Amino acid sequence: MSRFSVGIAIGLASLSPVLGLTPEETFYPPTLNDTAYISNSSIGTYGGTYQAPTTGPTGGTPYGAYDYCSMPHPRPQEYELPDALKQGHVWGKLVYLEYLQRHQRRSPYNILPGGENQAYECDNVRPYLYAGVNSFSGIQPIPMYAQTYQDPTNPFTPGVNGTCQYPQITIGGIQDGFQHGKDLWAVYGERLGLIPRQPNERVWFRSSESALTQGSAGAVLRGVWPWYQGTLPLHQMVSSVDTVNAGYSCSAVGNMLNAIKSTPEWNEHITVTAELRSTLGSMLGAESGSWQSTFDHFSDNFQARLCNGYMLPCSLTNSSNCVTMEMAEEVFRAGDWEWNYYWRTNPDVAKYIQVVEGLFIGEIVTHLQAVLNGTSSLDYTHIFVHDGDIGPVLGALGIDALRWPAMASNIAFEVWETNDNQSRYYARVLYSGWPLKTIHGTLDWVPLADLINIMKPYIPKDIVSLCA
Template identity: 45%
Template sequence: MKVYGVVFVLGALAGTCASPENSFYPNLSSPDVITAAHYDAVPRGAAHETRTSASDGAYAYCSMPHPSVDMYKEPEPVRNGSVHAELKAVLYMQRHQKRTAYHIFPHGEATLYNCDDGRPYLYYSPSDKKLPQPMHVYAQTYADATNPLTQSLANSSCQFPQMTIGGYLDGVQHGAELRALYQDKYNIIPGWPSPRTVWFRSSTAALTQDSAGGVLRGLWPHWRGAIPLHQQSEFIDTHAPPCDRRDALLDAAKSTATWKKHLRVSSSLRSKLESMLLTNTSEWRVDWDHYNDNFQARLCNGYALPCALHKDKDCVTTEEANQVFTAGDWEYNYYWVDRDNVTEAIQLTSGLLIQDMVTHLTEIANGKSALRYLHMFMHDGDIAPLAGSLGIETLRWPGMASNIAIELWESKSSGMHARVLYSGNTIRSKHGNMDWIPLDKFLHGWSRYIPHDFVAQCATPL
């Protein structure tokens, strides 16, 4: 198996000999963590490579760990021999692989971004093979020197965002390692993509579809046919259903004393970055999302931290970047673990998606579905509330290809059990032991995040 890469390993928490798993769970309860700098939050990556060896299971933003032969452990009761059980099915949810940024600086970027090493294909093909088949056209982004907007924004052969070559290669590696575990070792993934036993879904975004192309190539390196990637219409997609009340809940969460302290603690850093990067516009001031996105995309794809537009020596330092990334971690933990209205927020963000997955798992357990492997390609905005619904104790920003695996194990003596992994490790959950939990109990607990009447609830004023 070929491995691509440059290693990215999160530094251990200062003053501890933390295990790789512990890197997912720093103390993010106080906004003061942003200036305490008690852990290394800076991602590291390269343009074409991901890593040179198997993951050790530590949080790694640019290429999150996932279940693989090298780090995988069976549930403790199976491992110690107290229960004899067989793995029956896997529901796998992952964020897309690494990409370019969504957000470039309002007054332009000094960095020249190059995406000529990848080809985003764009074409429509009739399902009837008797009809003329399309030319394989792809998007070739270019910068026109006569366009007055070129120099004022980003002189680039990239779209923002788009999958990068490093993201694609990481996807192939990701799929190959899943194949080695769930096909070669456990025979869950079949040798070819049978629609009877495997099922794939993505959001309507090109990023998730592009990621699927790489991962599925890793799953089946010799398959030459097409594979259906299920999507819902973007107007009713349960990945991102419109909901006024959900938006009001977020506004309420950002009006609390805790959130205001978060902005106050980080205000001096924000002022310095605004002066350097000319980001003193409203959308860059409401939270730390835009800075995280811009800096992450740079570092994961082999670019340096940014400098002032016309001052090459006035650049963001590693220490400042660490505060930015820690602020991003704190915000995700606040949104999906700590805020007062988090349960309803999860219901109205991912409740319909949870309903979809609970239905799949129930039908598999009841023998009404022959599916054994389901793989869904999502965004960080999907993975985060799903992790929150599973009771994750602490939530850092879900990195590139962060993933949740729900395994169904069957024992003749004790019935069906679930096990939940978050990026390759058993999730540490406030809801109890997720390494071995009766399936009925698991589904009952997860179902409390399904709204009883989504439309009515969304229409109810806060």
């Protein structure tokens, strides 16, 4: 057995689900609001999985549990109709699906300042880079793809050997995406008849400007339509005014984030994790403020390693001084706590969501309102975004507890037309395949107008004034 195989086997044993938890319960740690959640080593990963081999697709064990490497999604083996339809209380037909998802798994954003002790290899992925014209009679370019290499005459080093850009979708991420799309087709195409057999004018796709979301879209939509030979538009806003992925400039975002990080609760979590941060910082040469002020960088680095078949990092000066699984688990719990605080429990959470994601939430509401008004020109919308977009949308919906929205996290807004006398349109919101549990109750079957009213307070009336 290779060194990598040994590391994976140890990781899988350490990251086994907490006994007694159902898959759905792994999404909602009851003590997540308390910093004791971070320091309680008996919690482990609270039933979550942070391990995957280099190649996929991953399936999770058991399927449906929180899986950082590839979150569960609607698939035919587990998908069930809303209870109201199953029990025959009403007749209903699915008439609209708004599907948001984070990109698939990738290499890390954050390379350790002291350098990485393992090489990342991406020769098995081809990021295509070319531009064509909107006419078959015009110039048709050669399909070019990026091939990363290092030249021995270059005196600068990237901090990690290998053939990846950082971040970059990995082979496992592409395979996960293809399976993700196949499962969506099986549920919303074959079973429910909403997604058409080939793309038409009633489907619409969007991504951020990131190659991660664009690459994920190509893999997922190929899974939806494996036989389709045409091209598809993937809509993107101009990056400087994009309403996802922190596109537009807004000084209020930074000001509010500074205020959030000055609260007693935030400072308590910094105190609780002081020893861990100091240990990791000295071991990995990661003692700067960007690595020590939050757990974003450590989490990202460790997650990307484990989710692509790599081992946790070791010191470059002492190869026997390595990050343990227990350290990584505490890092992941701290990351969960931070995300829950950002989007659920900080004192100014409503305004923070407004300035960060309110415009995008407004776009979702506009789509849903068009269905309610009977004026929608779309049946299926699929938007490829980032964890920083999924988190605030879940916060606006009032999720009971928010763990870090992991790779391929997804929110499905289903709209059903019914013969109910009280409301013609009902909605269901699935988060990674499960009806979303919120402070408003489980969003398994709510009048569409009520769902819109839940989200409306997070749409800013004047974002320009708020940002100024």
